[in-house]
Amino acid sequence: MTATSFQALDGAAIDGGWYTTVTDFARDTHWLNAPMLAFTSYGAALFVLALLAGWWMARRADAAAMAASLAGGVAVILAYLLNSGIKDVFAEPRPCRALPHDFLVEACPPLNDYAFPSNHTTVAFAAATALLLIHRRLGALALVLAVLMAASRVYVGAHYPHDVIIAALVGTAIAVPTVLLGRRYGAPTVERLRTSRLRPVLARR
Template identity: 75%
Template sequence: MTSAATAPAALDGSRIDGGLYTTVTDFARHTHWLNQPMVWWTSYGAVLFVLLLIAAWWRARRADAAAMAGALSAFAAAAIAFLLNSGIKDLVAEPRPCRALPHDFLLEACPVPSDYAFPSNHTTVAFAAAVALLLIDRRLGAFAIVAAVLMGASRVYVGAHYPHDVLASALVGALVAIPTVLTGRRALTPAVELLRTGALRPLLSAG
């Protein structure tokens, strides 16, 4: 079996912005007070996006059917973004920076070679959820965008990804979220209106 480091399609991310990656990880090396908060956020921050999506759904129960359709589509956007991003990772097969730059400071253990870097799943899902939320609830969305930026920054800070990995992830997340929510809101509204009169009413309407 061909290794990730020698796969013909592999992208050497260190040639793109390895220097900037090293600058960020050196910053992490010298900011010990920030290490644990960033490790915690990069590991568990995804929970916040789930809670924000749930909050959007809960608020949509008191709004019209289109709002609920949008809230449901936001969940779909995050799931679709993850699946698409996973496919891109396997196609590009960019080795993690910990393999190209093994002497840089790492806060996150180097994963197995088949766990590729480009793009970042954490960041893609965070931005997909954040952009979807921005389309359906500006207040929740604005907060989520800030949290998504912090998620992307944390992935570089802990040494898991190059900067270009997280920038591409933000783009993938946004490009999935926008059409998914806009199309889903339009396509699902009639179904939500119908289902609000049946057994699913408690999930789709506040009363």
């Protein structure tokens, strides 16, 4: 089923006022524009590094921890794919199209780059949720970064608030079962592979 089967979601009618409030704040805080744009553009790399750190620490733990760590990466990919599908179904125009006079930090994306839900936020919350189930302290740090990522997407003018709220729920909803199932059912496979040539990848000793 394609986006043409539905009427495009009117995001401005949902919380366009809140969006304008945030972008007005961005207009009045020019000193914050560059840092927020840098974070929203390149912050995804921090979540990749956090997942790699979780994997590295899992090498010293049991097979279940390693299975959960590997499942975390799978969860991020699944969340991104699902979220992209949702985007195509609802085809919500970016707020810069519906509210062209609002202040923008980030350039307005092409017409076929839809707003609902936010891919950046979905990936961030999928990674953060996975890490909370793998390594609590690392996950807590990732969760703070995920909230900041969600806020930055609205701040730079790329998304409405509901875009990032639903995206956070999508990322979380995918990560929890993926990691828990991966830990439970993937551990025996990891245990076997730790005696193979993959041992350096899956175990420290």
